[in-house]
Amino acid sequence: MYLAHHTHRLVMRRCSISSMLVPSSIRFALLPSSSSSSSSTSNGSSTSDPSSGCGVTLQFLHDDSVAVITLQNPKRRNALTVSMMEQLDMHVQSLLRWSTNDSSNYNNNNARAVILTGGGGTFCSGLDLHDNETPSTAETAGGSTNSSSSSSHLLRDGKNMLYHMTRVTNQLLSLPVLSISAIDGYAMGGGAELTTCTDLVVLSRDAKIQFVHAKRGASPGWGGLRRLIKKVGRERALRMLLLGECILGEEEALGARSGGKISYYADVVANEGETALHATMRAVINPLLDLPCSQSIRAIKRAVSSADGDGEVIDCIDGSTLKLDTNLAMMGERDAFLSVWGGKANLEQIQKARDRIKGTPGK
Numbered sequence: 370m371y372l373a374h375h376t377h378r379l380v381m382r383r384c385s386i387s388s389m390l391v392p393s394s395i396r397f398a399l400l401p402s403s404s405s406s407s408s409s410t411s412n413g414s415s416t417s418d419p420s421s422g423c424g425v426t427l428q429f430l431h432d433d434s435v436a437v438i439t440l441q442n443p444k445r446r447n448a449l450t451v452s453m454m455e456q457l458d459m460h461v462q463s464l465l466r467w468s469t470n471d472s473s474n475y476n477n478n479n480a481r482a483v484i485l486t487g488g489g490g491t492f493c494s495g496l497d498l499h500d501n502e503t504p505s506t507a508e509t510a511g512g513s514t515n516s517s518s519s520s521s522h523l524l525r526d527g528k529n530m531l532y533h534m535t536r537v538t539n540q541l542l543s544l545p546v547l548s549i550s551a552i553d554g555y556a557m558g559g560g561a562e563l564t565t566c567t568d569l570v571v572l573s574r575d576a577k578i579q580f581v582h583a584k585r586g587a588s589p590g591w592g593g594l595r596r597l598i599k600k601v602g603r604e605r606a607l608r609m610l611l612l613g614e615c616i617l618g619e620e621e622a623l624g625a626r627s628g629g630k631i632s633y634y635a636d637v638v639a640n641e642g643e644t645a646l647h648a649t650m651r652a653v654i655n656p657l658l659d660l661p662c663s664q665s666i667r668a669i670k671r672a673v674s675s676a677d678g679d680g681e682v683i684d685c686i687d688g689s690t691l692k693l694d695t696n697l698a699m700m701g702e703r704d705a706f707l708s709v710w711g712g713k714a715n716l717e718q719i720q721k722a723r724d725r726i727k728g729t730p731g732k
């Protein structure tokens with residue numbers, strides 16, 4: 370009932386691309402000016418391509434206290450195109466303003482939570498292997514590019530992709546509000562990495578998280594490796610990264626029912642037939658909304674981030690300064706990724722994946 374009450378008073382707040390803070394630091398150099406083709410829909414979301422419905426939307430609920438980022442690439446299981454990566458960045462910069470009180474555009478004293486989810490009953494199938502964005506420069510290449518594969522254009526700019534996605538996902542995790550991945554269906558490759566960049570993970574029964582990078586001749590490149598180790602420990606991370614061990618919503622539900630913890634991944638598992646977003650509202654958002662003030666949520670989140678080094682946070686009590694450590698701790702992950710991304714095996718495996726993904730999920 371409480372859920373229904375809150376769900377019915379969801380008021381979507383428009384958040385147009387033009388109102389976003391343009392991201393600073395490292396720009397994603399391979400991107401064309403994709404945001405210029407953006408448009409807003411009437412329910413307060415923004416998409417890059419209204420005809421295909423492909424893009425990343427940002428909506429605000431509950432008097433601007435809860436933000437929902439939704440990945441939308443319906444024909445490709447929400448695979449991330451480079452344009453979507455840029456939109457995700459713009460939304461995260463916007464959420465930094467919203468949650469750190471430095472914008473007059475938001476009722477930001479009320480910021481409590483951010484939900485990351487996917488549209489159409491699935492989360493994200495990783496990098497869009499069919500994306501045809503043109504790279505801006507060859508000198509930004511990471512790894513070898515000695516292949517004539519048609520997928521090579523995606524891979525040459527791995528270095529830019531890594532810096533961009535590592536920064537954006539670290540910033541998302543470091544936001545001074547509670548963040549939750551609400552996962553229905555597949556979270557594969559880079560999509561699995563995205564599940565590590567929120568504080569909590571909520572799974573539907575059909576959720577499947579798999580780090581397929583090794584099968585693609587690659588290594589995580591969206592900042593997910595270090596965060597995965599922090600989340601599940603070294604041994605389990607190695608099993609997930611190298612031996613194909615996946616996280617399944619059904620298995621997690623069994624663990625939850627027996628009071629055991631057969632996986633270290635899910636914080637909440639949806640009831641039978643319930644979507645991850647509904648489970649998130651029921652088990653996470655509603656208790657947060659019951660708290661008397663949002664300031665304590667942000668204060669505690671900042672303290673937790675500081676304490677475990679997820680991002681260096683300084684002078685944030687008044688929301689004025691937020692410094693994020695996005696590079697140094699990721700050097701090992703970066704070097705690993707650049708040593709394989711765009712190499713011969715990676716190009717071959719990505720090409721094979723493109724040829725066979727239909728009908729053989731995760732193989």
Ligand SMILES: CCCC(=O)SCCNC(=O)CCNC(=O)[C@H](O)C(C)(C)COP(=O)(O)OP(=O)(O)OC[C@H]1O[C@@H](n2cnc3c(N)ncnc32)[C@H](O)[C@@H]1OP(=O)(O)O
Binds near residue numbers: 557591
């Ligand atoms: C550093 C980042 C590294 C990366 O992320 S590399 C990419 C890693 N991701 C993958 O390899 C995932 C590949 N996809 C799959 O395994 C499966 O499609 C998946 C997600 C399990 C879903 O399986 P199914 O439900 O059986 O659906 P399906 O295979 O028939 O796919 C439906 C349509 O979506 C497309 N699709 C799925 N994943 C994609 C991707 N990553 N990039 C581009 N297109 C993708 C797929 O080609 C198919 O399209 P179509 O219907 O044949 O036109």
